[in-house]
Structure formats: C-alpha cells, structure tokens
Amino acid sequence: MALNIIIIVSGGILLPFLLYYEYRENRRSILPTKTALSTLFVITVLIQPHPISTYYHLLLFGLLFCLVGDVFLALPQHKMFLLGLVSFLVGHIFYIIGFFSVAHINTWTWLGTLIVLVFSGYVYFWLKPHLGTMKVPVFVYIIVITIMLSGAWSILGESNLAGLGRVMAFSGASCFYVSDLFVARDRFMKKAPINRFLGLPLYYTGQFLLAFSVGLL
Numbered sequence: 001m002a003l004n005i006i007i008i009v010s011g012g013i014l015l016p017f018l019l020y021y022e023y024r025e026n027r028r029s030i031l032p033t034k035t036a037l038s039t040l041f042v043i044t045v046l047i048q049p050h051p052i053s054t055y056y057h058l059l060l061f062g063l064l065f066c067l068v069g070d071v072f073l074a075l076p077q078h079k080m081f082l083l084g085l086v087s088f089l090v091g092h093i094f095y096i097i098g099f100f101s102v103a104h105i106n107t108w109t110w111l112g113t114l115i116v117l118v119f120s121g122y123v124y125f126w127l128k129p130h131l132g133t134m135k136v137p138v139f140v141y142i143i144v145i146t147i148m149l150s151g152a153w154s155i156l157g158e159s160n161l162a163g164l165g166r167v168m169a170f171s172g173a174s175c176f177y178v179s180d181l182f183v184a185r186d187r188f189m190k191k192a193p194i195n196r197f198l199g200l201p202l203y204y205t206g207q208f209l210l211a212f213s214v215g216l217l
Contacts, residue, residue, distance in 0.1 A: 003047050004044070004047070004212075007040050007043060007044050011040050011041075011204065011208065014033060014036055014037040014040070015037060015200065015201065015204060017029075017033050018033045018034055018200060019196060019201075021033055022196040022200070023193050023196070023197075027074070027075075027076060030074050031071070031075070034070050034073075034074045035067075035070065035074070037204065038066065038067045038070040038071075039067060040208075041063055041067075041204070041207040041208050041210075041211045042060070042063050042067055042211075044208060044211035044212065045059055045060050045210075045211035045214050046060070048211065048214045048215035049214075049215045050214050050215065051215075051217065052101075052214075052217055054098070054101045054102075055098050055101055055102050055214060055217060058094050058095070058097050058098030058101060059094070059095065059098050059210060059211070059213075059214055061091075061094045062091040062092070062093075062094030062095045062098065062210075063207065063210070063211060064091075065087050065088070065091035065094065066087070066088060066207060068087045069083075069084045069086075069087030069088040070084075071084075072084035072087060073183075082137065085137055085138075085141055088141070089140070092147075093144060095148050095151065096144070096147050096148050098151075099148070099151030099152055099154060099155050099169070100151050100154060102155065102158065102161060102217060103151070103154035103155040103157070103158035103161070104154070105154060106154060106157040106158065107157060108153045108154060108156050108157025109150060109153055109154040109157065111153065112149065112150055112152070112153025112154070113146075113153065116146050116149045116150055116153075116177075117146060120143075120145075120146040123142065123181065123184070124138070124139060124142050127184055127188055127189070130189050131188055138184070138188075145176075148173060148176075148177070149173050149174065149177050151173070152169055152170045152172075152173030152174065153170065155169045155170060155217075156169075156170040161217045162216055162217055164216045165213050165215075165217035168209045168212055168213035169209070169210060169213040169217070171206075171209050172205075172206045172208070172209030172210035172211075172213060173206065174206070175202045175203070175205045175206030176202075176203060176206035176207065176210070177206075178202050179199045179200070179206060180203075181199075182195040182198050182202070183195070
C-alpha cells in the first residue's frame with residue numbers, strides 16, 4: 001500500500017512537469033520525464049499481487065511495450081512515430097490476449113463491440129483525409145485498439161471477476177482509447193497544446209488503472 005501511494009504521488013508530480021515540457025516543446029526534458037513517468041506504471045504492475053498469473057504477465061508485457069512506445073514518441077523523427085505506433089500496437093495485442101484470457105465473450109462484449117465499432121469507424125473516416133501514407137498503419141491500429149476495448153467490455157460483463165478490478169480494467173482501456181484520439185488529432189489534424197493537456201492525463205490514468213487492475217480481479 002505504501003509503495004502504491006509513493007508511486008501515485010510521484011506520478012502526480014511528474015505529470016505537470018511533462019505537460020509543461022510538452023507545451024514548451026522542450027525535447028531534451030520531455031524524454032527523461034516521460035520515460036520516468038511511464039516506468040512508474042511498469043513498476044506499479046510489478047508490485048501488485050497477481051492472483052491471475054496469466055493476466056498479470058500479459059499486462060506486464062503490454063505495459064512494457066507501451067513504455068517503449070512512449071520513448072519512441074518522445075523522439076522527433078518521423079520514423080520514431082511509426083516505431084511508437086508499432087510498439088503500442090503490440091502492447092494492445094497483449095492487452096487483448098490478457099482481457100480474453102480472463103473473460104468469456106458475453107452480452108457486454110457484443111454491446112460494447114457494436115458501440116466501439118461505430119465510433120471507431122467514424123474516427124477513421126474523420127482522420128482519413130489527413131493521413132496521407134499512414135492510412136493503412138492507422139487503419140490497422142484502429143482495428144486493434146477497437147478489439148482491445150471490446151475485450152475490456154468483456155471483462156466488465158464477466159461476473160466471476162471482482163467488481164473493482166473489472167471497473168478498473170474497463171476504465172483503464174477506455175481512457176487509453178480516448179487518449180489516442182488526442183494523439184491522432186495532434187499528429188494528423190491540428191497540433192495544439194489542448195491535445196496533450198487532455199490526452200496525456202487520460203493516457204497515464206488509463207495505464208495506471210490497468211496496472212492496478214492486476215491485483216484486484
């Protein structure tokens with residue numbers, strides 16, 4: 001418990017610094033600050049009790065790939081963005097396997113999938129005119145993150161799992177999904193501070209919720 005509190009406080013201190021550095025486009029400071037903040041969600045999952053070993057290991061690998069993705073996105077080169085996209089893609093695949101390893105396909109799965117498919121389809125056609133050569137990679141990414149959120153809906157509807165853990169996993173995946181909309185908007189449509197001021201807190205909230213869900217399912 002004490003370690004969890006220390007991690008949450010540390011994250012709460014680092015996040016405003018990261019937002020400030022992003023606003024000032026201070027690349028030299030963004031990289032170490034973002035790396036430190038993302039390392040915290042990996043440490044978080046490592047110190048949680050993990051009653052469901054498979055779920056723990058799959059989320060651990062997912063969080064590690066997201067940490068690598070954060071490092072790539074903190075670098076300015078175009079190819080780093082593509083490498084970051086691939087890293088997050090792999091991270092989402094681990095999340096998908098993790099979610100469906102503990103939850104069966106149920107009514108919530110179908111309901112959630114319908115909702116997310118409609119919304120994801122709208123998002124892709126909203127972005128498509130601005131994607132250029134990135135149409136295929138972004139399309140694939142949207143498909144994968146849609147399936148990831150569908151898996152989170154499955155966990156939400158899995159009554160055999162503890163309620164708090166289900167809510168945390170679903171909320172974490174949802175925050176991650178929404179945060180990616182701000183990344184896409186910033187990258188492909190309109191670069192603006194608001195994208196980071198909203199997207200980054202949502203992203204880190206989502207990752208920490210997923211990490212904490214390991215000990216609460």
